Amino acid sequence: MTAPSRNQQRRPVVLLRPVPGRTVIHDLWAGTKLVVVAAIGVFLTFYPGWVPIGAVAVLVFITARSAHIPRGVLPSIPRWLWFLLILGGVTAALAGGSPVIELFGVDLGLGGLLKFLRITALSIVLLALGGMVSWTTNVAEIAPAVAKLGRPLRFFRIPVDDWAVTLALALRAFPMLVDEFRILYAARSLRPRPVLTTRRARRRRWAFEVVDLIAAAVIVALRRADEMGDAITARGGAGQISAAPSGPKLRDWVALSIVFAICGAALALELTVLGTS
Known part of the structure; x- marks a missing residue:
């Protein structure tokens, strides 16, 4: 038997690894x-029209090209997901609604299908936006950034530093645990399976295998x-994770200005020239 080609091999999800x-x-x-992701998320929540979605999609595409993000980081789409998307589109199309077109003498309402497509496009854009942060940001930079952004909350005695350390440790542990779970699943698949004749x-x-995997x-x-606790203690404690100096520079203000300008222009087009959706 020949080995599967490179195009036929499924690419896993690559997250939290720049x-x-x-x-x-x-x-x-x-x-x-983080500010850009939060601002765009709020923007698309209140104005989920085609123009804002398209503007953010173009922004993500240009950012990916500027960051030299290869296609290999994109995961393979399983067939069952395509089936669910088609099923959801067909189900949404049955709802009808405006606009209505005439096909072979039958009036077909495309309102439900267009709403489904818009929600799908919105989900894809938000996932791509989060992926861009994951593929271009070192995990060690997240905690100091969160601590600096949350500095005004210290006035209310909110433990911002502790939250930042917790977030950083969770982001660091996630890729390691995913690799460990893959190894456990591969080891389980190599175990010989007994021949069982009854359904019970x-x-x-x-049930026993599920319990063994969870344990x-x-x-x-x-x-x-x-192991992570020992490493943190050897490096001076958890406080050092969020104590690293960090802050915006000129290029950051330029990037924020560009993003807010694009979002403002898209909102103006959505509300004036093209009308509200």
Whole structure:
């Protein structure tokens, strides 16, 4: 048997691991990227029209090209997801609504289908926006940025530094745990499976395997947490994670100005020239 070709192999999801390179997007302050994501998220929540979605999609595409993001970071889309999208589109099309077109003497309402397509496009744009932050930002830069952005909240005695450290540790642990779970799943698939003749025995065997996987996952997580705790203690404690100096520079203000200008222009077009959706 021949090995599967490169195009046939499924690409896993690559998150929380920056793409190697030195570009303007990589050099932006992590807080700037977080502010942009939050602002665009709020913007698209209140104005989820086609023009804002298209403007943000173009912005994400230009940013990806500027950051030299390769196509290999995009995961393979499973077939069942395509099936769910088609099923959702067909179901939404049955709702009808304006606009209405005439096809072979039958009036077809495209309102439901257009709304489904808009929601799908909005989800894809938001996922791509979050992926851009993940592919261009070092995890170690997140905690200092969150601590600096949340500095005004210290007036209300909110433990911003503790929250930033917790977020940083969670982001650091997520890729490691994903790799460990993949190893556990691969080891489970290599175990010989007993031949079970009854359906009840197969259900019991499946339940036992689930319990074994959960127990192994908990043990791996505890071991990783212990190792990370020792490493943090050796480097001066958890306070050093959020104490690194960080802040915006001139390029960050320029980037924020460009993003807000694009969002403002898209909003103006949506509300005036093209009308509200």
